[in-house]
Amino acid sequence: MKDTEMQLQSNPFTPVFGKVPLYLAGREGIIDDLLTTLDNPDNSPDRCTMFVGARGSGKTALITYLAQEARARGWIASNVTATKGMLEDILQQAIAASSHLIDNASSVHLASVSVAALGSVGFTRDQAAPANWRTRMNSLLDQLAKTGTGLLITVDEVDPSLDEMISLVTTYQHFVREDRRVVLLMAGLPHRISALLSGESTSFLRRAARKSLGPIPSYEVEEAFRSTVMDGGKRIDEDALQTAVERIDGFPFMLQLVGYRSWNASHDEGVISIDHVRQGVGLAQEELESRVFDATLSELSQADIEFLLAMSQDEGKTLQANLKTRLAKSPSHVSIYKKRLLEAGVIDEPVRGKLVFALPGFKDYLIKTMG
Incomplete structure (x- = not known):
């Protein structure tokens, strides 16, 4: 290739938040599972899946890629971040993405359907009291079902403290019970996913698929x-x-x-x-x-940092038993903070009782910053 041509070559790497790289290395098995679910969602155990990983583990890129694949398979996809207003965003995105099926996408209440070769859906404004989110979603899903179209919902940056997050997952349980063609994918940091799973009203999520995005x-x-x-x-x-x-x-x-x-x-x-x-x-x-x-680092407590600094004394794996002596703390203290740091995705336990830093370079960074 000539030098002048080489200069025109764009950099093919993508260190941009959420942008899908050319190769999603190490995620082939997860992708295969989810593509199979999109092709046959009815009884798939992966129709509700949580992607768990530390910052930079590729969660956002993965759910973005899966949404692209869903659209290529004829699904409607609504992609949101867990923030206030996310429920309305899901609905409005779904309506907008259904423009090839819906005659009047600016309306807010489903009123009629005319099924032809591909099918069309009619909307009208409802002058009565506004329906709640679940009812409005059901109306949309009813009409999408007429054309055999499924809905994929992806939620990034799961936030268990957000009321709308809880509303979504509890309503999704009803979608499943009603045999609606809806797949829900959520991505979040380990401690936030754990907090979501521990909620009383979201306990059913403990039976959902959980995919850990490790090294x-x-x-x-x-x-x-x-x-x-x-x-x-x-x-x-x-x-x-x-x-x-x-x-x-x-x-x-x-x-x-x-x-x-x-x-x-x-x-x-x-x-x-x-x-x-x-x-x-x-x-x-x-x-x-x-x-x-x-x-x-900003999310860690002083006790978390002390635990990590004690680990940093080892070249390789740290024996959990040694931390009791180094920290001059009880075994229960060590167990509590080990659990916290595992859930935060900062450390890993490849072998029971042996701990390592999960983020490459974080050990040296910690010593330089706090040591």
């Missing part, structure tokens, strides 16, 4: 990184690739950051070298700290 295996990081570079029109030296994989350490956001900065460091050269990757890694680590680690 990506190294071989999948390697393949995704190489393929993204090649799709962008460049190549990468093998030593540069291995350095990138090592520093990415299975973290999806870091994969995109390292790739983006390394690509830019190579400018108009056709090959990404180890020097380019080293430069990219340095910039990516700074961004990871400011965009992910700072927010994570």
Whole structure:
């Protein structure tokens, strides 16, 4: 490829919140499960699924991709973030997305249906007292059912303290009982999902599917990184690739950051070298700290930080039994804060009683910031 052509090549990496990367590495099994559910939703155990992971684990990109796939399969998709007004947003998005089925999408109450080859739905304004959200949704779903159309609802940044969040999940339970063609996907931080599950009115969610978005295996990081570079029109030296994989350490956001900065460091050269990757890694680590680690640290209590600093004394895994002595605390104290940090997605327990930092680079960041 000529240099002038190479300059026109756009950076193929996507370290942008919620943007779907070229390769969703390490999520193939989850994607297959959900695509199967969209094709045959009626008895699928995944028709209500919660995606759980730390910041930067790819939750938003995953649900965005699944919404795109749902639309390609003829589903209507409503995508919201858990904020005030989300219920009305879900309904209005569904009405707007049904414009190819609905004659008058500006109306708010379903009134009539005319079924032809594809089907059409008529709306009119209701002069009576306004119906509640569940009733209005039922009216819409009734009409979509006439054309065999399903509705996918995705909720990002789950917030268990939000009343509308609780209303959604409790109403969804009725959608399931009424055999409506609705799939609900939710994504959130581990401690927020746990809080949602512990609610009295949302206890049924404990039987919903829960997909943990953990680190990506190294071989999948390697393949995704190489393929993204090649799709962008460049190549990468093998030593540069291995350095990138090592520093990415299975973290999806870091994969995109390292790739983006390394690509830019190579400018108009056709090959990404180890020097380019080293430069990219340095910039990516700074961004990871400011965009992910700072927010994570701000949510930790002093006792959480003390627990993590005690863990940081070990090169590899930390034995839970050793923390009692280091912290001069009771076993129950250690167990309580281990649970808190596991739910926050900051640490992991790959083997019972052995703890590790779940976020790559967070240990060094913590020592630098608090040590």
